[in-house]
Amino acid sequence: MEVSVIRSSSQAKISKTELGCRDLSQISRFRKAGLRFTLKAVHSDPVLESKSPATFKSLDRLRLFVGLPLDAVSDGNSVNHARAIGAGLKALKLLGVEGVELPVWWGVVENEMGKYDWSGYLAVAEMVQKAGLKLHVSLCFHASSQPRIPLPKWVTKIGESQSSIFFADRSGQHYQQCLSLAVDNLAVLDGKTPIQVYQGFCESFKTTFSPFMGSTITGISMGLGPDGELRYPSHHKPAKSGTITGGGEFQCYDTNMLNLLKQYAEANGNPLWGLGGPHDAPTYDQAPNSNSFFKDHGGSWESPYGDFFLSWYSSELVSHGNRLLSLASSIFGDTEVNVYGKVPLMHSWYKTRAHPSELTAGFYNTASRNGYEAVAEMFARNSCKIILPGMDLSDEHQPHDALSSPESLLAQIRTTCNKHRVEVAGQNLAPGAPGGIEQIKKNMLGENKIDLFTYQRMGAHFFSPEHFPSFTEFVRSLSQPELHPDDLPSDEAEATESVQTSSDPNIHLQTA
Secondary structure, three states, X not given: OEEEEXXXXXXXXXXXXXXXXXXXXXXXXXXXXXXEEXXXXXXXXXXXXXXXXXXXXXXXOOEEEEEOOOOOEOHHHOEOOHXXXXXXXXXXXXXXXXXXXXXXXXXXXXXXXXXXXXXXHHHHHHHHHHOOOEEEEEEEOOOEOOOOXXXXXXXXXXXHHOHHHEEEOOOOOEEEEEEOHHHOXXXXXXXXXXXXXXXXXXXXXXXXXXXXXXXXEEXXXXXXXXXXXXXXXXXXOOOOOOOOOOOOOOOOOOHHXXXXXXXXXXXXOOHHHHOOOOOOOOOOOOOHHHOXXXXXXXXXXXXXXXXXXXXXXXXXXXXXXXXXXXXXXXXXXXXXXXXXXXXXXXXXXXXXXXXXXXXXXXXXXXXXXXXXXXXXXXXXXXXXXXXXXXXXXXXXXXXXXHOOOHHHHHHHHHHHXXXXXXXXXXXXXXXXXXXXXXXXXXXXXXXXXXXXXXXXXXXXXXXXXXXXXXXXXXXXXXXXEEOOHHHOOOOHHHHHHOOOXXXXXXXXXXXX
């Protein structure tokens, strides 16, 4: 596969020193994936030399970022695909993208408790700064399965003897890719609480990256749970092949969650309700209506016990989010960066009355109750912004049997955020969703505009001929120049002189 990258002179030029043969070798990592970048002479459409600056349509300062590879920095704290990333940064800059998002992993930086190695991430920050781009940092206090990036080794070792630091489902299966929120303030990490450990991590980050804060680094996302999102890991067990994803399972069966439930039940005068989660809830692979808890009519979720349990379960999640976002706000509040947190789009089964996928994930949102009021209030209280993923999803492309509605759920959350004056940023789930780019544009430029969108994620597919041209057109469509009459050429010769047809490497960078 081959991608030709060119750009008209009305936008930017690349000199030999900026992008020559040596820089092309920086794509060698992606070339192994079957992707090859070349620069070649092309005959472009006439470029109009402006006599005055072109006027651009205002998008109320919409900022577009692109996510860097999840494993941009991994084991050994070295930069992976460094040359390819460097070349990619130049291409994004010339397209008009404002910046990139960088995942910063707890398991990469703090392999020994209280000892931080930021060298790889500093190198990336310097690359981004040199490219003239902005940087949004995502602090990841969870693990990744693909690519494999584990929790810190010393945390994993503690978990081997104290499995209760992790979430557990009804069968006793532990989710070991993030800590249970029930241990936030328990001294389970060699005498320290997770909140204290997260605080040390954030303070070290702030000190180390102070030269970049507010200039290159403009935003920080605080990791809040699985995949960095504010939720329980209710869907961590994949559905069987050929089946519709179930509503997930409640994650309240580790020792510490059960202790919190017991205390809540006793305080509310119902000690028997604190012995465990709902006994009549389905398992991961079962349809929500296969048991009585989530049934649309007469389900236990509408009973006094159901309200008791769901109120407790959701309030614990909101309290966890409040602890982490208040920590981030207190540490970064005196800088010029914005603090964000990510809230998931649990859209499966949204068309039912119970909304089981949201309930098991920790959002007490049903057909008769807005479960995002408390979430938005918590973000507003901490002066943080919300990132909503899934802005590339449309209802028409969802499985009919899942009774899903990502568009309705997204609209509900955005309306609730607007009510509480919480700013919303967006993400797509992955490039290639059917009709994804058009859906993104619809969500970015609708009535409730967003100021920041992060397109996920840079890699071999991102720069492939099947994807990169459509991404380029997407970027251009966000801000098309409107030429002033004085910008028009005086005659055909003037326009022709502006056409670039040189075979010299000193060419323009633009998608062919």
